[in-house]
Amino acid sequence: MTFSTNMSPVALLLLLVVTGSCVKCEQLNQPASATVQPGQRLTISCQVSYDLGYGTHWIRQAAGKGLEWIGYTCRGCTPVYKDSLTNKFSFTLDDSSKTVxxxxxxxxxxxxxxYYCARESQ
Known part of the structure; x- marks a missing residue:
């Protein structure tokens, strides 16, 4: 498949949507919902298709508000958290199940x- 250099971004996006293909696709699977009571612990797992050496970011969006970055982690790196959330959240990795x-x-x-998990770009 060839692309014209003068193809508009909208046309390119539509082409990708219609063909349903991409150069390198990754999957991130997480549960549809989780409910906890105030003061309780929350655990959300994100099973991924990529090597955990790539960074996985966690982001959240409260109703009616913008996205808020929580932090990221990867195998072999020190996790980084938004300063105001350092004591509220932590990350764990499981290489055998490819779960963050x-x-x-x-x-x-x-x-x-x-709450969303997202893969760091290459």
Whole structure:
């Protein structure tokens, strides 16, 4: 398949959507939902298709608000957290199952959000 250099970004996006293909696709699977009571711990696992040497970021979005970066981790690196969330969240990696887990503690109603895992770009 060839692409014209003057193809508009919208046309290219539509072409990718229609063909359903990409050069390098990765999968990240996480549960549809999880509920915890205030003060309880939260555990959300993200099973990935890529090598855990790549960074996995965690992001959340509270209702009606923008995205908030929580932090990232990878095999062999020191996890990095948003300063204000350092004592609230931690990450664990399991190479055998290719799983990156977000662990939250002492969660409060203001921590209600949609939580996403995302792979670092190459």
């Amino acid at each position: 887990t977000l662990n939250g503690q002492n969660l409060q109603p203001q921590d209600s959000a949609v």
